[in-house]
Amino acid sequence: MSKIYVVGHKNPDNDAIMSAVIFSQLANAVDSDNEYVACRQGGLPGETRKLLEQCGFAEPELLTRVEPADEKVKVILTDHNELSQTLDGIENAEVVGIIDHHRIADVTTAQPAMFICMPWGSSCTVIARLFEIEGIEPTREQATCLLGAMMTDTVMLKSPTTTDVDRRIAKKLGDQIGRDPVTFGAEVFRSRGADGFTPAQMVSRDIKRFDIGGKPVFIGQYETVNKQPVLEQTDEILKAMEDYRVANGGATLVLLVTDIIEEGSQVFVTGDPAIAERGLHITVTPEGVWMPGVLSRKKQVAAPLIAAAE
Ligand SMILES: [Mn+2]
Numbered sequence: 001m002s003k004i005y006v007v008g009h010k011n012p013d014n015d016a017i018m019s020a021v022i023f024s025q026l027a028n029a030v031d032s033d034n035e036y037v038a039c040r041q042g043g044l045p046g047e048t049r050k051l052l053e054q055c056g057f058a059e060p061e062l063l064t065r066v067e068p069a070d071e072k073v074k075v076i077l078t079d080h081n082e083l084s085q086t087l088d089g090i091e092n093a094e095v096v097g098i099i100d101h102h103r104i105a106d107v108t109t110a111q112p113a114m115f116i117c118m119p120w121g122s123s124c125t126v127i128a129r130l131f132e133i134e135g136i137e138p139t140r141e142q143a144t145c146l147l148g149a150m151m152t153d154t155v156m157l158k159s160p161t162t163t164d165v166d167r168r169i170a171k172k173l174g175d176q177i178g179r180d181p182v183t184f185g186a187e188v189f190r191s192r193g194a195d196g197f198t199p200a201q202m203v204s205r206d207i208k209r210f211d212i213g214g215k216p217v218f219i220g221q222y223e224t225v226n227k228q229p230v231l232e233q234t235d236e237i238l239k240a241m242e243d244y245r246v247a248n249g250g251a252t253l254v255l256l257v258t259d260i261i262e263e264g265s266q267v268f269v270t271g272d273p274a275i276a277e278r279g280l281h282i283t284v285t286p287e288g289v290w291m292p293g294v295l296s297r298k299k300q301v302a303a304p305l306i307a308a309a310e
Pocket residue numbers: 015016079101121122123153
């Protein structure tokens with residue numbers, strides 16, 4: 001029996017944690033030859049902590065780096081396949097699987113591996129589909145966590161990353177737990193402890209590093225149900241962005257303050273603005289640029305930045 005650690009990306013969001021927790025449970029149910037252990041690379045988002053508590057699921061173990069060993073540690077990565085978002089020392093691990101919904105990036109494996117990546121709204125959608133394929137009905141608690149992560153990752157099915165598969169599975173899970181998915185999703189968003197964050201936390205709580213045009217670019221996203229009180233702290237936010245960028249060696253830092261009710265993002269940039277200006281067709285200003293309809297970091301910000309650098 002080998003232990004296989006299942007872990008989402010750095011600066012975990014709800015989907016990164018829930019995909020590791022629920023996939024481990026599914027894998028333990030179908031594969032008795034191995035033991036799957038859910039892990040996390042950082043602190044739990046507020047809504048994730050509440051959902052896990054409510055469902056009686058343990059907090060995943062903290063795992064941030066892999067040390068060299070005679071027998072390599074086995075890992076499955078969820079919700080990412082970018083080297084810049086994965087475990088430190090990943091070269092010391094054997095990546096036996098990836099479950100994701102992002103672009104295919106730069107994590108490589110030495111051996112054949114399970115690689116399940118679908119262009120859907122969340123990694124938890126992919127996992128809910130795996131339950132269907134395995135012919136296993138998720139428990140009420142599993143359905144609650146899967147649906148919660150689907151709703152935060154798709155901004156209650158409003159993000160352009162949302163597909164018909166997400167809508168179908170969200171309805172099915174919602175029916176199972178007796179909740180309307182969007183109403184339930186709004187509750188999950190509110191349970192995050194909205195707007196109790198410092199500017200430094202707004203910048204760093206959900207930030208991803210990308211290597212774009214050979215340069216390290218950080219893209220953070222802070223989702224809120226009311227952007228106004230956040231924007232009143234613009235000066236402090238810009239300072240926190242610049243502190244984070246310098247401390248982490250970024251060339252550019254882009255922060256989206258996403259208003260999920262108004263359905264758009266105020267975009268702030270520190271460091272070299274050229275890549276953001278080219279990719280997003282904006283002129284960067286200190287007060288930020290309102291981009292209506294921009295809800296998805298992946299599809300509406302990271303992808304055009306990467307495309308503009310090619
Ligand atoms: Mn995700």
